[in-house]
Each structure stands twice: as structure tokens, then as C-alpha cells.
Amino acid sequence: MNRRAFLAGTATAGAGALAGCLDAFDSGGSVPEPVALTGGKFDDDHGMEIGPHGGANAQIFYKSETPSEREEGPFWFHTLVFSGFPFYFEHDNRGWEMDVFYVTDYSNVDWTIQERDSGSAMPSPMATETFGDATEMTYVGGSDVMGGMGPGLHPFSKESDAKAFADDYGGETVVFDDIDRGFVENLREK
Known part of the structure; x- marks a missing residue:
């Protein structure tokens, strides 16, 4: 040649x-970047304000779907157990194609357990940098520490952080693929 x-x-x-x-x-x-959930945003599933209830927040970007009141951006949620994961399951069954699912990453947050009338609860960080890819987290479910609206599902990007949390506050560690409707329903009943 x-x-x-x-x-x-x-x-x-x-x-x-x-x-x-x-x-x-x-x-x-x-992949779209997470957005800050500050400034009086309300849950796209139940309409509750994000922040005051404590616990992990979530935001889900879909390829072709956006909330009706916004031209772009994610659907956002103030609780994983009562809004984020149930919304994800329902819309996955409808065939909605997800771009990315973000949740609070407690490995990336300097957190302190908050004492409330309902018991111990995790804080509710809302800044952009406090979110991580939900599919890469290790979660603690069934602990003595509440999330938004009751039972918590606490995400950590570092498995060692999740295990340490479970050792201190109870519960079990699971990964994203272990979380299904049955798992979330069991958490709701606790």
C-alpha cells in the first residue's frame, strides 16, 4: 500500500x-446533571415541600417526559419510600425510559441525626453536589432512623459508610437492583 x-x-x-x-x-x-432542590420546591408525586420532612430526596430525569408545569428537568421527590421509588416503579411499568435517577448521597454529606417529635431522622440536603446516581448507591433500609414521612431508605455511595450506618442504627444494606415494590412496601409497614 x-x-x-x-x-x-x-x-x-x-x-x-x-x-x-x-x-x-x-x-x-x-447525562443531565442533578439540580438543586432548594427554594421551596414541591414533590412532583404528593405535592409536599422538599426539605422540612427530613430524609433523602430524589430526582429522576426521563428521556421524553418532564413534569407538566416545567418545560425541562427532572421529577423531584422529598422521600424515597413514599414517592421516589414508587414513582419510578409505576413509570417504568408504563415504559418511560429513564436518563438518570439521582438520590441524596449521605457519603457526600456532613450529616447529623436530627431529633424530631416522630423520632430520629436524617437531614434533607438539597444542593446539587449532595446527589449521586441512585443505581450506584448502597442503601440502608429498616433502620431506627426515619426518612421523609416515616421509614427511611438511606443511600450511600460508599458501601463502608452504609455498613457503618447499619451497625450504628440497625437495618439492612441493599443495592439498587435489590429494591423492588415488595421491599418498599415492607419498609412502609415498619
Whole structure:
């Protein structure tokens, strides 16, 4: 093969690879970033204000669906047990295609257990940097520490943090794929 044929072949292959990369980027290859849930935002499932109830928050971006009152952005939730995961299950069954599911990442938060009339509760951080990918978390369910509206499901990006939390406050550690309707229903009954 002569030099000219080699260079022409290389240029064609490079252009094809670049076009493939650009197509992936243009077709939504990037994942949306989480948004801050500050400023008096209300849960898209039950309409309750995010923040005052304590516990982990969630936000779910879908490829083709947005909340009716907003032109873009995620659906957001003030509790995982009573809103975030039930909403996810329901809409997964409807065939909604998820871009990303974010939850509070307590491994990335300097948290302190809050004492409330209803018992001990986790705080409710709402800043952008306090969220992580729900599918990569280790969760503690069934602990003595409440979340928003009652029983908590506390997410940690570091498995060791989740295990330490469970050792201190009870409960069991699970990963995203272990959480189904039955698991969430059992938490609700506690």
C-alpha cells in the first residue's frame, strides 16, 4: 500500500469515528446533571415541600417526559419510600425510559441525626453536589432512623459508610437492583 492510499484510508476511518462520536453526543449521549432542590420546591408525586420532612430526596430525569408545569428537568421527590421509588416503579411499568435517577448521597454529606417529635431522622440536603446516581448507591433500609414521612431508605455511595450506618442504627444494606415494590412496601409497614 502506498502512502497516499494509507493516508486516504486513515482519514476516512477517522471521519467515520468522529461522526459516530458526534451522533452519540447529539442523540443525548450526555447525562443531565442533578439540580438543586432548594427554594421551596414541591414533590412532583404528593405535592409536599422538599426539605422540612427530613430524609433523602430524589430526582429522576426521563428521556421524553418532564413534569407538566416545567418545560425541562427532572421529577423531584422529598422521600424515597413514599414517592421516589414508587414513582419510578409505576413509570417504568408504563415504559418511560429513564436518563438518570439521582438520590441524596449521605457519603457526600456532613450529616447529623436530627431529633424530631416522630423520632430520629436524617437531614434533607438539597444542593446539587449532595446527589449521586441512585443505581450506584448502597442503601440502608429498616433502620431506627426515619426518612421523609416515616421509614427511611438511606443511600450511600460508599458501601463502608452504609455498613457503618447499619451497625450504628440497625437495618439492612441493599443495592439498587435489590429494591423492588415488595421491599418498599415492607419498609412502609415498619
